[in-house]
Amino acid sequence: MAAIETHNLTKVYGQNVRAVDGLDLTVEEGEVFGFLGPNGAGKSTTINMLLDFVRPTSGTATVLGHDAQAESTQIRKRIGVLPEGYELYPRLPGRAHIEMAIELKDATDDPDDIIDRVGLDPEDAKRKAGDYSQGMRQRLALGMAIAGDPELLILDEPTNGLDPNGAREMRNIVLDHAERGATVFFSSHILEQVQAVCDRVGILASGQLVTVDTIDGLREETGTGSTMTLTVDTVPQLNLSDIAGISDARTEPNTVEVTVSDPGAKITVIDRVRDAGATVQDIKTTEASLEALFAAYTGDGERTEVTS
Amino acid sequence: MNRILSIAKHDFNYARRSWLVWGVVGLFTLIVVLATAGIGYFGDDVTGETAVGLITAPAGIFVPITAVIASYLAIAGERESGQLNILLSLPASRLEVVTGKFLGRAAIVLLATVVAFLVGTIVSVPLYDGFPVGPFLTSMVLTALLGLAFVGLSVGISANATTRSRAMAPAIGVAIVFATGVWGGLVNGINFIAEEAFDTSLDSNTVELIQVLSPRGAYDRLFSAIVQPELLVNVTEAEAKQLGLIPELSDAPFYLQNWFVFLLLLVWIVVPVVIGYLRFERADLS
Numbered sequence: 114m115a116a117i118e119t120h121n122l123t124k125v126y127g128q129n130v131r132a133v134d135g136l137d138l139t140v141e142e143g144e145v146f147g148f149l150g151p152n153g154a155g156k157s158t159t160i161n162m163l164l165d166f167v168r169p170t171s172g173t174a175t176v177l178g179h180d181a182q183a184e185s186t187q188i189r190k191r192i193g194v195l196p197e198g199y200e201l202y203p204r205l206p207g208r209a210h211i212e213m214a215i216e217l218k219d220a221t222d223d224p225d226d227i228i229d230r231v232g233l234d235p236e237d238a239k240r241k242a243g244d245y246s247q248g249m250r251q252r253l254a255l256g257m258a259i260a261g262d263p264e265l266l267i268l269d270e271p272t273n274g275l276d277p278n279g280a281r282e283m284r285n286i287v288l289d290h291a292e293r294g295a296t297v298f299f300s301s302h303i304l305e306q307v308q309a310v311c312d313r314v315g316i317l318a319s320g321q322l323v324t325v326d327t328i329d330g331l332r333e334e335t336g337t338g339s340t341m342t343l344t345v346d347t348v349p350q351l352n353l354s355d356i357a358g359i360s361d362a363r364t365e366p367n368t369v370e371v372t373v374s375d376p377g378a379k380i381t382v383i384d385r386v387r388d389a390g391a392t393v394q395d396i397k398t399t400e401a402s403l404e405a406l407f408a409a410y411t412g413d414g415e416r417t418e419v420t421s
Numbered sequence: 422m423n424r425i426l427s428i429a430k431h432d433f434n435y436a437r438r439s440w441l442v443w444g445v446v447g448l449f450t451l452i453v454v455l456a457t458a459g460i461g462y463f464g465d466d467v468t469g470e471t472a473v474g475l476i477t478a479p480a481g482i483f484v485p486i487t488a489v490i491a492s493y494l495a496i497a498g499e500r501e502s503g504q505l506n507i508l509l510s511l512p513a514s515r516l517e518v519v520t521g522k523f524l525g526r527a528a529i530v531l532l533a534t535v536v537a538f539l540v541g542t543i544v545s546v547p548l549y550d551g552f553p554v555g556p557f558l559t560s561m562v563l564t565a566l567l568g569l570a571f572v573g574l575s576v577g578i579s580a581n582a583t584t585r586s587r588a589m590a591p592a593i594g595v596a597i598v599f600a601t602g603v604w605g606g607l608v609n610g611i612n613f614i615a616e617e618a619f620d621t622s623l624d625s626n627t628v629e630l631i632q633v634l635s636p637r638g639a640y641d642r643l644f645s646a647i648v649q650p651e652l653l654v655n656v657t658e659a660e661a662k663q664l665g666l667i668p669e670l671s672d673a674p675f676y677l678q679n680w681f682v683f684l685l686l687l688v689w690i691v692v693p694v695v696i697g698y699l700r701f702e703r704a705d706l707s
Binding site for chain 1: 423424427428431434435438439499502503504506507509510511512513514703705706707
């Protein structure tokens with residue numbers, strides 16, 4: 114049974130604003146699934162339909178085998194959610210939030226245990242949530258989500274507003290929960306946030322799913338590998354086209370630039386250049402950024418590169 | 422049921438941390454004490470019966486105000502800020518949320534009413550020669566019902582509103598129309614126009630029915646019918662009925678009998694919440 118399954122899920126606002134447009138999505142049990150897309154792509158609307166905050170115009174959604182609309186309460190007993198645009202109760206201490214989550218989920222967790230798991234200082238847990246920083250708020254909300262050891266975590270932009278350190282810790286908490294066997298559905302508009310943790314990603318653009326694949330699969334599919342640039346004393350006569358795993362090769366005075374889709378091809382290229390009599394003075398490789406890949410799918414942004 | 426009580430408990434705990442709510446409760450207690458003990462302190466010949474007889478004037482306005490302030494943001498405020506997203510991410514149905522919120526705010530208003538009347542009793546008993554504690558506590562029960570009617574109205578409004586400001590206007594409107602003399606004035610105005618322009622007048626029972634259709638009207642009527650007869654000092658019950666202090670129930674139609682007026686108050690407590698819930702259940706929340 115799939116953890117999340119949608120068929121032709123559609124939400125139309127007003128006359129013709131198709132926030133989510135015929136979404137067919139399957140998230141398997143036990144996987145960490147990244148739900149990617151630029152802001153406004155329909156990620157939150159999709160999640161809100163899974164939670165029955167928003168009712169679909171057409172199509173169906175099931176979560177853990179339950180109909181998202183008719184059996185929403187049963188679903189929410191078994192899942193943990195970090196919803197979009199949430200707010201804590203500013204006058205209640207952090208701990209009271211965790212207690213409320215445990216109570217409503219009819220769980221037996223020890224609140225202190227959860228506070229510890231999400232890395233919230235026990236002293237801070239006694240303070241009013243209104244005084245919390247963004248990082249503390251997210252930790253507390255995640256603590257409410259993981260109460261009752263849910264089979265599925267649905268996290269809507271969990272790293273939003275966090276510094277890189279906080280975002281990494283957040284991902285670690287999520288991975289920690291996934292290791293307990295839970296399915297994780299993790300939305301983000303930043304690919305970098307999901308690539309490290311997700312088994313598969315789905316990219317949503319303008320309410321439609323443009324692709325579902327593993328990160329590596331995505332790289333291959335779009336043919337963007339890494340680029341290796343060799344600085345040489347002289348450019349020799351070369352034929353590199355017969356090397357497997359090379360998609361492009363260019364030479365300029367003093368440089369040889371190849372685009373490789375298979376990392377193993379790099380050493381073959383270097384050997385070939387040296388065998389031809391050139392001295393390699395420097396090697397530089399640039400990884401095709403996933404951001405560029407993401408931009409290619411969602412149809413916006415420029416191709417940017419990250420030096421590795 | 423457990424979840425409803427859990428929501429109600431957390432809601433009560435949350436609302437009781439608001440200074441605004443306790444400010445209004447404190448003010449209400451002060452008003453009840455002033456209205457009962459205060460007039461006895463300043464006027465020598467005021468009896469405890471008179472003091473209790475006058476309690477509906479301040480209580481009839483301030484309990485509804487307390488109830489509206491304590492309740493009108495119960496759902497709309499959380500919907501606008503986003504606490505509702507947290508609550509509804511947990512296993513709570515929308516019905517449980519509305520019911521729990523109603524119970525939480527009802528508890529605040531009941532507590533406020535009980536505290537105000539008990540403090541009023543404690544201060545008044547030594548002050549008057551034979552303070553009528555029984556009738557005073559009966560007024561407390563009626564006042565609590567009136568408060569609950571306004572909790573019901575406000576929670577119902579709150580469940581329908583998407584933002585704070587959209588909850589505020591109707592909540593204030595409801596308090597003005599149904600808790601002050603506006604409704605009664607309206608009824609009398611209609612009757613006056615009927616007499617002047619059409620040379621006809623509404624049957625007095627009909628006028629009274631329209632009066633008791635408002636929660637404040639029902640409250641006033643129940644007070645005159647139940648508490649007032651216990652407070653007569655120098656007049657007989659027959660004389661009081663002739664003076665209009667006490668309604669004549671023996672020949673009154675069913676809709677002016679106490680049981681029916683009670684029912685009307687219960688309708689105010691329950692029906693707005695149900696309507697609010699039904700609209701809330703169908704709403705897209707995001």
